[in-house]
Each structure stands twice: as C-alpha cells, then as structure tokens.
Amino acid sequence: MATGKINVSVDNIFPLIKKFLYSDHEIFLRELISNATDATLKLKHLSSIGEAKVEYGNPLIEIKVDKEGKKLHIIDQGLGMTEEEIKKYINEVAFSGAEEFLDKYKDAGKDAGIIGHFGLGFYSAFMVADKVEIITKSFKDEPAVHWSCDGSPEFSIEKSEKEDRGTEIVLHIADDSTEFLEEGRITELLTKYNKFMPIPIKFGTKTETLPKPEGAKEEDPAPTQEVDNIINNPTPAWTKQPADLKDEDYNSFYRELYPMQFEEPLFHIHLNVDYPFNLTGILYFPKLTNDLSVQRDKIQLYQNQVFVTDNVEGIVPEFLTMLRGVIDSPDIPLNVSRSYLQADGAVKKISSYITRKVADKLSSLFKNNREEFESKWNDIKIVIEYGMLSEEKFFEKADKFALFPTVDGKFYTFDEMKEALKDKQTDKDDKLVVLYASDKEAQHSYIEAAKNKGYEVLLMDSPIISHLMQKLETSKENISFARVDADHLDNLIKKDEAQISKLSDEEKESLKTKLEEVITDKGYTIQLEAMDSDSAPFIITEPEFMRRMKEMQQSGGGGMFGMGNMPEMYNLIVNTNNELVGEILNTKTAKKRERLINQSLDLARLSKGLLKGEELTNFIKRSYDMVK
Ligand code: ADP
Ligand code: MG
Numbered sequence: 042m043a044t045g046k047i048n049v050s051v052d053n054i055f056p057l058i059k060k061f062l063y064s065d066h067e068i069f070l071r072e073l074i075s076n077a078t079d080a081t082l083k084l085k086h087l088s089s090i091g092e093a094k095v096e097y098g099n100p101l102i103e104i105k106v107d108k109e110g111k112k113l114h115i116i117d118q119g120l121g122m123t124e125e126e127i128k129k130y131i132n133e134v135a136f137s138g139a140e141e142f143l144d145k146y147k148d149a150g151k152d153a154g155i156i157g158h159f160g161l162g163f164y165s166a167f168m169v170a171d172k173v174e175i176i177t178k179s180f181k182d183e184p185a186v187h188w189s190c191d192g193s194p195e196f197s198i199e200k201s202e203k204e205d206r207g208t209e210i211v212l213h214i215a216d217d218s219t220e221f222l223e224e225g226r227i228t229e230l231l232t233k234y235n236k237f238m239p240i241p242i243k244f245g246t247k248t249e250t251l252p253k254p255e256g257a258k259e260e261d262p263a264p265t266q267e268v269d270n271i272i273n274n275p276t277p278a279w280t281k282q283p284a285d286l287k288d289e290d291y292n293s294f295y296r297e298l299y300p301m302q303f304e305e306p307l308f309h310i311h312l313n314v315d316y317p318f319n320l321t322g323i324l325y326f327p328k329l330t331n332d333l334s335v336q337r338d339k340i341q342l343y344q345n346q347v348f349v350t351d352n353v354e355g356i357v358p359e360f361l362t363m364l365r366g367v368i369d370s371p372d373i374p375l376n377v378s379r380s381y382l383q384a385d386g387a388v389k390k391i392s393s394y395i396t397r398k399v400a401d402k403l404s405s406l407f408k409n410n411r412e413e414f415e416s417k418w419n420d421i422k423i424v425i426e427y428g429m430l431s432e433e434k435f436f437e438k439a440d441k442f443a444l445f446p447t448v449d450g451k452f453y454t455f456d457e458m459k460e461a462l463k464d465k466q467t468d469k470d471d472k473l474v475v476l477y478a479s480d481k482e483a484q485h486s487y488i489e490a491a492k493n494k495g496y497e498v499l500l501m502d503s504p505i506i507s508h509l510m511q512k513l514e515t516s517k518e519n520i521s522f523a524r525v526d527a528d529h530l531d532n533l534i535k536k537d538e539a540q541i542s543k544l545s546d547e548e549k550e551s552l553k554t555k556l557e558e559v560i561t562d563k564g565y566t567i568q569l570e571a572m573d574s575d576s577a578p579f580i581i582t583e584p585e586f587m588r589r590m591k592e593m594q595q596s597g598g599g600g601m602f603g604m605g606n607m608p609e610m611y612n613l614i615v616n617t618n619n620e621l622v623g624e625i626l627n628t629k630t631a632k633k634r635e636r637l638i639n640q641s642l643d644l645a646r647l648s649k650g651l652l653k654g655e656e657l658t659n660f661i662k663r664s665y666d667m668v669k
Pocket of ligand 1: 072076077080117119120121122130131162163164208
C-alpha cells in the first residue's frame with residue numbers, strides 16, 4: 042500500500058470547502074455524475090475510433106444508497122483510471138481546482154459572489170463526505186486501484202479486486218449531511234440536475250406489469266417483473282434534429298419539462314447554432330396572462346445536458362424570460378458567479394442570437410399564416426410589446442408584425458393602420474390620431490360614440506401599452522394616441538363641417554355660470570361644445586397625458602418622472618345643442634336646475650365608471666324617487 046500527501050499549502054482544505062460552498066452542497070452529486078458521464082462518453086469515443094478494444098454495450102450509471110453503512114455509491118462503466126491516472130488526475134489535476142478555489146478564497150473579501158459558484162469537480166464530494174473512496178479499473182489491461190482519502194490531505198492507494206471496467210465512487214456521508222442518505226432527497230437531486238443527461242442513470246428498481254399470458258383467467262393477477270429504474274431521458278428533444286420532430290414531439294417534451302402545466306404551448310422555436318458558439322435548445326411560447334411577475338424563471342439552462350440553473354437572467358434578454366424551455370450550451374460555464382456570466386462575451390452573443398431567432402420565428406409565423414398569428418396575438422402580445430420596448434433590435438423587426446387589433450376584431454400592422462386611418466382621423470396639424478380603448482366594457486359608451494362618428498377604435502389592453510405608445514409617438518413621425526375617453530373627439534379630430542351652436546354667446550356665458558354654481562368640485566373643468574343634438578348632454582373625459590403618466594407610474598416606470606401622486610383631473614364636456622342642456626339653462630326654479638345638473642353629472646360619471654360607493658347609492662335612491 043502506498044500513501045502520500047496531497048501537495049497543498051494549507052493543512053486542511055476540506056473544512057474550508059465545506060464552509061464556503063455551503064449553500065450549494067447538493068451539487069456534489071451533479072459533479073460526480075458528470076464525471077461518470079464523461080468517463081462513459083470518452084470510452085464510447087475511444088471504442089468508436091478503435092483505440093479501446095472493448096465491447097461498449099449499453100453502459101449505465103448506477104446510484105446506490107446504503108443507509109445503514111451511511112454510504113452513497115456512484116458507479117459507472119466508463120473508461121476507468123490506472124494508478125498513474127489517479128495520481129495525475131485526482132491527486133494533482135483535480136486538486137489544482139481546489140487550490141485555485143483557495144486562491145479565490147483569499148480574495149473572498151473582494152468578491153464574495155464567486156465562492157458560491159466555484160466548481161471543485163471531484164473534490165466537491167468532501168462537502169458531504171468525511172471519507173471518499175475511488176475503486177476503479179481502467180479499460181487498459183492494468184490492475185484495479187483503490188484510492189481513499191479521509192478529508193485530510195493524506196491519501197492511500199492500493200490494489201483492488203475490482204474486475205469489471207469502470208469506476209465506483211464511495212462517499213462516507215458525514216453526520217451533518219445525512220439528508221443525502223434519504224432516497225427521496227437523492228431522487229429529487231437526480232430529477233433536478235440529471236433528468237436529461239446522455240447516459241442512462243439507474244436508481245433502484247421498479248415493478249413493471251407484464252401482459253397476461255394467453256388463456257389466463259380474469260381473476261389471475263397480471264405477472265410482474267423487477268426492472269431498472271432509469272430516472273433520465275438520455276435523448277431529450279432539443280438534442281435531435283428539427284426535421285426528425287413533429288409538433289406532437291415538441292408538445293410531449295414540453296409536458297416532460299413541466300409536468301404540472303396542463304395547457305399546451307402556443308408554438309416553439311428550435312435553436313440550433315454551432316458558430317460562433319455552440320447552442321441548442323427549444324423555447325416555447327406559453328399562454329401568458331397579464332400578470333408578469335408569476336411567469337419568470339421557467340427557462341432551464343443546461344451545459345451538455347447537465348442542468349445548471351433556471352435563473353437565466355442575463356443570458357436571455359429580460360423580455361424573453363417569460364418564455365419556457367431549455368437552452369443548452371457547452372460555452373456556458375457550469376460553475377461561475379452570475380456577475381461573471383453577465384460580463385462574459387459568449388453569453389452576450391447568446392443573448393442577441395436568441396433575440397434574433399425569436400423575432401425571425403414570429404416574423405415567419407406572421408407571413409406564413411397570418412390568421413393563426415392573429416388568433417394567438419392576445420396570448421403573445423405581452424412578450425412582443427415588452428421586447429419592442431426593451432430591445433431596439435427587436436423593435437425594428439417586430440415593427441413589421443406587431444398587431445394593433447380594433448375593438449371589432451380586425452388586426453392592423455402599424456403600416457396598415459396608418460394607411461387605414463390617414464384619411465379619416467387626423468388633427469388640425471394633419472397628425473394621425475389613433476383612438477383606442479383599454480377596456481371594451483368600461484369604455485363602451487365612448488367607443489360607441491366614436492364609432493357613430495365613423496372613427497376606428499383600437500383595443501389596446503396590455504399593462505405596458507402606455508409605455509409602448511409613448512415609444513411609438515416619439516420614434517415614428519406624425520402620430521398620436523388618444524384613449525376614446527381622453528378628449529372630446531370633435532376637438533381632437535379635424536372635421537370638415539363644424540357644428541353650429543344653438544346658443545348665443547350670452548346664453549353660453551349664463552349657462553356656464555349656472556353650472557359652476559352647482560358643480561363646485563374643483564376636479565372638473567367645464568367646457569361648452571356644440572355637438573349633434575343626439576350626443577349626450579354631459580360627457581366626462583380625462584386628459585390623455587395625465588392619465589397615461591398615472592398609468593406609467595403604476596406599471597413601474599414612474600420613478601423617472603418624479604411627480605409623486607397625481608391629482609384626478611377631468612373635463613366635463615357640455616353639449617350646448619342637447620335639449621336637456623337647453624332645459625338646464627331655461628328652467629325657472631333653482632331647485633329644479635340643481636336637480637337636473639346633478640342627475641346629468643351623475644349619469645356622465647356612471648358612464649365613465651366614476652360613480653361608486655355612497656354616491657352611487659344616493660344616485661340610485663334619487664333615481665327611484667324620480668320615476669315614482
Ligand atoms: P473535471 O471533470 O473538470 O476534469 P474533476 O475534478 O471533476 O474535474 O475530475 C478530475 C479528473 O478525474 C477528470 O478529468 C477525470 O480525468 C478523472 N475522473 C473523475 N471521475 C472519474 C470517473 N468516474 N472515471 C474516470 N475518470 C474520472
Ligand atoms: Mg468533473
């Protein structure tokens with residue numbers, strides 16, 4: 042038996058490893074299974090080029106828990122190691138990783154982030170074990186070796202009786218890590234990190250029901266057999282060629298990734314690039330609701346089929362974190378801190394590549410099947426609008442396929458919309474006025490009024506739409522957006538024939554005074570307008586600018602305006618050509634006038650959705666009294 046001392050400047054590195062990798066202890070299993078996978082794939086390669094004269098067969102990686110003996114075994118049938126190789130790769134090479142870690146540890150004061158994600162590969166086993174053994178036999182014709190190390194820099198090497206090729210790692214689980222002797226915990230880790238690794242991983246056995254033999258009686262139990270319990274799918278969809286996959290395959294892979302998601306994805310994008318970096322993956326567009334916060338962190342990041350993280354912030358542009366799916370790239374480092382990732386050049390290229398791919402896919406969906414694209418618009422618009430706001434490159438592409446639906450279910454692209462509106466909706470400076478509603482129900486009376494005048498009304502109801510309109514107004518020329526209840530339409534849109542007021546200037550003056558005597562609420566600015574006689578007597582509008590600022594404050598962008606809480610401000614448009622308004626003016630008793638004004642004002646508020654609570658109750662009571 043040979044003994045030796047691992048060459049390191051600190052007496053005992055392991056307590057340090059334990060302490061500083063604390064939050065990530067569980068990754069030891071991922072590291073050891075990665076090594077087992079590498080060893081198996083290397084053997085496959087060597088046998089395929091004829092350098093290893095072995096029967097490759099159908100190798101497995103097996104995980105065994107020995108609860109009583111407090112041991113965890115990771116067994117592979119890969120290329121194994123000779124004594125020389127153990128000395129080189131375990132004692133020297135693997136340990137250089139640990140040494141590098143120590144160097145970083147010395148600088149920990151400067152960048153504490155790096156510690157938590159630093160990869161120690163094989164030595165991460167010492168985070169959970171106080172003794173580790175390697176029993177290995179190389180595919181080369183050399184005796185098997187048994188290496189063992191109890192956590193001090195001392196190790197021993199001796200011959201072993203192991204006969205079959207491959208490596209067995211035995212972890213003597215430390216008293217503070219006994220959770221890793223629980224079957225449930227191991228299953229959890231295997232499902233999290235190893236679900237799509239390329240070599241089958243066996244963890245225990247399971248009972249499988251076989252078909253009944255012919256002639257079996259009804260009451261006879263079906264025969265069963267014990268089979269290997271393989272926990273992974275070694276060939277997940279993203280590793281295959283798009284040409285070999287049908288829509289159904291993509292959908293079933295989606296269910297494999299998200300077993301708790303019952304809704305089918307809307308469509309998928311298969312990513313596949315090998316220059317200037319390597320990347321494969323599948324992204325899915327799920328049905329999205331307007332609640333942006335709940336749907337983040339669903340994209341999983343893999344490195345050569347090993348799960349790394351589901352926090353893809355910084356790798357995928359923010360607006361795409363609402364998508365789901367998998368990204369796999371050998372160029373993404375397994376064990377580094379997030380700040381390092383974000384500064385990494387390869388990672389930045391990945392981000393812009395993904396943005397481009399998503400834009401191209403959307404564009405081809407739009408071109409090839411516009412009808413289907415329109416039918417999905419409501420579920421995908423939030424991602425697209427968010428992308429247009431946050432990524433200029435995406436804006437340029439999406440500008441061609443982003444849709445503007447009307448309240449009647451027609452869909453325009455931006456250019457189509459401009460064309461359709463240019464003759465009927467411009468203001469006195471010939472600027473295009475786009476009317477929109479954000480809530481078809483609440484703004485119903487305003488929508489109807491606009492449609493009666495022959496105007497087109499869009500339906501723009503996503504939570505970030507006011508930001509997008511702001512962007513369109515500044516980046517495009519000669520266009521402005523106005524909500525249907527934002528301004529009085531006749532003031533907004535240029536009309537050839539102006540309405541003539543039935544009232545003289547004196548009468549208007551007197552009407553205004555009378556209205557102001559009753560409506561003392563400072564929140565209302567009273568404006569007299571000559572409209573069609575069948576337009577409503579009173580209409581309440583809210584200036585577009587004020588309302589939009591308020592909305593933008595609520596949806597997050599508010600801080601930058603530094604305006605604090607904005608006051609409620611409304612216009613009360615009074616139609617001087619309406620009969621009821623004439624009555625208000627000409628009524629003899631002040632009491633009746635007051636009642637007419639208050640009732641009309643409340644009706645206008647009701648129509649704008651402003652009448653609530655006690656005021657609404659009083660209004661209803663008053664109305665009953667009047668119809669009695
Ligand atoms: P890395 O995997 O990044 O090379 P590790 O510390 O995980 O670093 O492993 C160090 C080396 O030990 C590996 O490169 C490999 O040569 C050897 N090794 C580890 N585990 C095995 C195994 N199961 N079979 C064969 N060789 C292994
Ligand atoms: Mg490794």
